[in-house]
Amino acid sequence: DAGVTQSPTHLIKTRGQQVTLRCSPKSGHDTVSWYQQALGQGPQFIFQYYEEEERQRGNFPDRFSGHQFPNYSSELNVNALLLGDSALYLCASSQSRVSEAFFGQGTRLTVV
């Protein structure tokens, strides 16, 4: 049973560029949440997708957007990258009625 998978694992982008990160949830999971984790900090909630709609959103600007596809996979898009967007981006999947969330391996984004 494949767990949560994310791609790519590492990415280097230039300030001002746009990036798309991808996530496939664990089998049987229908809810995908995205988190940003800066060095030495806990993960910060960006948003959550369920039934192809954004269900909840954290305190992140509109430059951060997402999408969920009919097969429950999800994308995180970040426009106009800033140096401060450099972080580990984590995708977590869960079942809609269950609180336990499982993380993918993350995407390390470096903005230069």
Next chain:
Amino acid sequence: QKEVEQNSGPLSVPEGAIASLNCTYSDRGSQSFFWYRQYSGKSPELIMSIYSNGDKEDGRFTAQLNKASQYVSLLIRDSQPSDSATYLCAVKGRNTPLVFGKGTRLSVIA
């Protein structure tokens, strides 16, 4: 602002000892409580979940919850060097996302 507080550490314990990790949270409506382990450069791994007051044991791990005091703890018995990692406390309300603390770094000394 929902907050989860943890001592950042490092918490150093000798091999074979009990490691005690603590967490407090601000939202009284919180219903689900989790401990994640995160090795350096890796993603968080769920190791314990607890939903009601009291203790929950799983192998060498025991999670303790006291909702009246808004306090969650994790005990690791017979600590091993492989337990050295950052431990993240996470809290969730009925219709709110997971909120994480900054984590406590544990170092088990052989």
